[in-house]
Amino acid sequence: MIRTGDQYRESIRDGRDVWINGEKVNDVTTHPSFKPAVDIRARIYDMQHDAATRDVMTAEVDGDIVAQGSKLPYTQDDWHAKRKAIDTVMYDIGGIVTRVGDETVGEMWSLWDGKDILNEIDHRFSENIERHIHQVIKDDPFHVSANTDPKGDRSLRPQDQDPDMLTHVVKETDAGIIIRGAKYETAAAYSNQAFLKPTIANWGDAKLSDYALGCIVHMNAPGVKHICRTGFTGRAPERDYPLSNKFDEVDTVMVLDDVLIPWEDVLFYQHTRAATFIRATLHRYSAFPFVQRTLSFADMMIGAALWNVKQTGLDKQQAVMEKLAELAVWREGINAHLTAAVATAEESPNGLLMPNQSLLFTGRVHAMTNLPKMMHLARELCGGQICVTPDAAAFEHPETGKWLEKFYSINDSWIAEDRRKLLALARDLVNSDYAGHRLTFQLFAQSPPFAHLAAVYRNFDWNGPLEFAHKAAGLSDRVWGEKKQAAE
């Protein structure tokens, strides 16, 4: 039931159509741009078998061993176990990866929560989502997320421009539906499958729309073409850019050129109500692991900043301590939201346990909106040396190395090589191309900030504040009484 790293590698050597920098990729497992991310995903699979980590990375369900990330959550302990598994992965790999499967699979659980709506359309659709959820648990594939289309001119309806700007169905056949369009997708080129659904766009408010489409897309299906952005790996030596070279999660424009989706992989089709439901509930579960990644990011930034001021002896300055405290307040705010969201978790319409929605989504906004400011604070604490320090080769060369040895050796404890290594890590974390990319990833990869605020608006219980202010002002019951009755 649970795969090994090599089984995963074998599964993506399947003739998929992958391109990067104008080059066709024959094997993503060995290509230098993809290999580091593939190796990390493979390591996560192997951690499921490794005696040191298997108990954390897996769980037993009805006598079967399954991946912790895909296990359905029914209890608070299930969420604690998921959180622990991810922390174990990040520590093991010594960095941060987001799109490795556990963070996207929950999107399918959200759709399953809408099984009554799917049943209204066609009971086969609710059977399909249920089967796919269990298939992920059974087969342990690497599952990613396909939401965002190119979208084109937003002042026009998709029907009034190139219709492929939003993914849509072009034909129905006995074997399934034929779809056309494109999606932006992190990690698609080295994953097995994606849950495709409509993006946030004006895809029409008609009851039936060819744009209201949810399905599973297999990454090697005929007509699926992955056109990847340039990678960060190999741009500069690993010693100087350790994160760029090891943790680049390559993004893809996944072109869907008349791709056949067999009926068993169609999760909904045509019904705008199902599309509206999934857009409103998409991150019900998956926001948790996404926000948790920001906690890891916070820890790495705090660690880099603190080691820097320890190396330079600035850590005893009151002003420096206050800046570190600001970072800690942000970090603990994220931690508090995650912890409380599980402590006050709620039963979903389908009997799963979902983190407290209001606390989870306010936590996501807290984590993401403060991230740029906190990254800047960490950059400030690391000092300008992160962007002016020469590279490892200069430290090694006899002509230049002796000078760098002299100026980067701080005292008996802090030798030049440790100083160089820390500055290289900090540079790649907060000051490199890769650092900018990660910041943009956090901004957009789980939909843009306005959608995060919309999720807060939908899930916060406004009645408490309304009632409190109503009483304080001594307002009449004419409006509030009716509202209360409606809510009850």
Ligand SMILES: Cc1cc2nc3c(=O)[nH]c(=O)nc-3n(C[C@H](O)[C@H](O)[C@H](O)COP(=O)(O)OP(=O)(O)OC[C@H]3O[C@@H](n4cnc5c(N)ncnc54)[C@H](O)[C@@H]3O)c2cc1C
């Ligand atoms: C690194 C990275 C990785 C990604 N990975 C994935 C992935 O794995 N899967 C996936 O499906 N997508 C992925 N995305 C895509 C991501 O979901 C989109 O970038 C995001 O949804 C925003 O869409 P857009 O880029 O087309 O911006 P646009 O839709 O053009 O929006 C740009 C800005 O316009 C404003 N705006 C637009 N519409 C509205 C509105 N209705 N109300 C208010 N303001 C609005 C907002 O300020 C918004 O930020 C990724 C993106 C990045 C950057």
